Amino acid sequence: MKTYWIFLLLIITSLNLKAQNNNQNNTGKIAGKVIDAVTKVAVDYATIGIYKQGSTSPFNGASTDPKGNFKIDNIPAGEYTLKVDFLGYKQLAVEHLVISATAKNLSVGSLSLSPVQNELKGVTVTANAPTVENKIDKLVYSPGNDLTAQGGVAIDVLKKVPMVTVDIDGNVELMGNANIRFLINGKPSSIFGASLTDALQAIPASQIKSIEVITSPGAKYDAAGTGGIINIILKDSKVQGINGSVNLSAGTRLENGSFNLSARKGNFGVNAFFSGNEQLNSTAISTNNRTSYNGARDTVTSLSQKGSNAFKRSGYQSGISFNWSISPKDELTTSINFNHFGNNGHGITNQDQNTLAALTGQNIDTLSLSNSGSRFSANSKDWSLAYKKTFAKEGQELNILYNASYGSNVNDYTLRQDYLAPVVPSTGSTSNNPGKDKETDISVDYSQPIAKDFNIETGAKTVIENLNNSIVSQTLNNGAYIPNPFQTYGFTYKRTIFAYYVSASFSLFNFVDGKAGLRYEHTSSTSDFPNTIIPSYGIFAPSFVLTHKLSKTQSIKFSYSYRLERPEYRDLNPFYNISDPHNISTGNPNLKPELGHNFELGYNKSFDKGANVYVAAFYRYNTNDIQSFTTFYPSITIGDSTYNNVSLDQRYNIGRENNMGINLYGSLPVTGKLSLRSNMFFADRVTTNPGSPSVSGFMYRINLNGNYQFADDFAAEFFVNYRSSQKTIQGSRPAFAFYNLAVRKQFMNKKASIGLTAANPFSQYVNLQSSTFGSNFNQSSSRLVPFRSFGISLSYKFGKLEFKKDKERDDNSPPMPQDNAGQ
Structure with missing residues (x-):
């Protein structure tokens, strides 16, 4: 390193x-x-x-x-x-x-x-926005020309974004950190509350205008997310006239479609959309082998599991927003979105458990067949109202935002385990776990220019979260499922956050441009779970970013931010998932917030021929680091039921974590037709847990994207990605690789296009190998995840754009604002 x-x-x-x-x-x-x-x-x-x-x-x-x-x-x-x-x-x-x-x-x-006087009957605009833009406080990725992601979902776009890593299961990390604050159009959404992976799989790539990556958020942003912020900007239109688009795709693994419609007349505009997708049924093959010991280590138990799991996922989104320019200096925007997504699976697993007692020589071999099913469904609704006031002085403005999110979800599982020995009765359980969450955000932001190169921003925000769920479980007894009162209960959680910030942007001596600020957040939480007391706490979160332009083509940046990661509801929920009685997981209502210090040093260089290089080195250390930890129990009692030979997975605050690494991004127009992009990420993570030796885990991620323009309306693209394995505090995470191919043909003056895509066309599965160990067990796992797919996508844009300004607005009035990204 x-x-x-x-x-x-x-x-x-x-x-x-x-x-x-x-x-x-x-x-x-x-x-x-x-x-x-x-x-x-x-x-x-x-x-x-x-x-x-x-x-x-x-x-x-x-x-x-x-x-x-x-x-x-x-x-x-x-x-x-x-x-x-x-x-x-x-x-x-x-x-x-x-x-x-x-x-x-x-x-x-x-x-x-001076405006052109003759009226244009039709206009074709051809412009290629840069795929990656490096701004003072964020990196912006625009997937408009991303061919291999066409017909895909948000996860497929995120795989291309510099500094972002996505594994085969859709888990996202930003510069090696999974604690990311996700936003849609700059606002929080309950769509991310129940299952982040499912939510990102429910947003079609055709619906995404850009993705903003903020590794060191300023004081205006929430302090949540030690890894930073990823803001997904959905498509809309703020020009006069009526326009829209239709996108459809079909494939062997994924189908989706989206429809967008925008209309604006004078000072009033409407944007509406609907999108939906379905991941078709696919079957993953898995094996799991575990060797465990009792306390005296004179008895060894071997467990072998081999099975398959059929899985499918689906979802849709819809929404409408209205914008009204009340006056040249007053804007009012309201929007409402509806979201639904879910998944279900069914698995069959053959199990062989062998117990050997060294002292007695007793050898017990137990064979069984396990049938399991799972179902997850989530519905959410987001509503927002935003008001923006500008003043005579340029840069002076007031923003008020009210945002409410409502979500409801259901998580069910069923399990039946039949033993080949007829004297052993079948065991099993079912569970129904419905939950609801509500979040209300109210924020006020004000910006005041003090001098030509000095501007002050200040604001306050209140977040109110209410979450509750109920668990109803049944246990198989004499061939029938009967209620289990010991695993039937309710869980209520409430959290209130108050924040205030002040920040300044400045330019010093025409040498350094910067932003600096301080944010204070106070958090109070309550829970009705027995023996759980959550103390209130407050933090001061400073941040700054300094940039120096070395020349017109190169600049250097240094930033720092103090962040925290509050435990999410799914981490706190004490519900026991016993869909596999040998591998049980549960939440931890006693989790404390994780605190993190983030440092970043970046360098950007552009070349005359269009090439670009961005180098970012980072150092981050966290305390009260939240990580999953697996504990093996020869037997464990949950309610009135006892389970044998169990690995229990739970989240804990584990010591301190240090991350350091470097990210290299480069784009190169090789010829007038061929262009290449590459992103390389190298990082080393050191985890220190009191009483245990430090664990160092080095990893790297390398990808390459190539685009060839055969003609102005015909292009092809390939994308190759590899992520190495990484050592963890209890084993290793799997390495994986995949590759995508795509072509696109445009016609009808580029209003329509047809595309063909292929993912891993020469390999049906991606093989994932991982290991976990503890003081009294060793476990190795293998999964064959189906990844090969072929697809076709169609896109059509319609409508007329009128390029003219609103005559009622004066020269101090800015264009219609984007949604507030400071939430």
């Missing part, structure tokens, strides 16, 4: 030397603002090009921000022409701009663009 840090140190040292040389250059900047010549409204995202006087090719440029402002730095001394372009407007040119030693900083003031 030292090699990576030495490598990074050499990069930083060379960059600092270059930065010193750059500072000695006689360079300047040109700044200004672009407005509509008729309405005086700011024109956002207009293209600014800087040309050497008399040249026809630009050598530098930028885009205007949402306020119409632009600034282009590091312009050498000389005479230049500035050109402004935007669709629907005439090009504007400002000539003979001179940068010299005595005139380094030029302001061209407000530049007025």
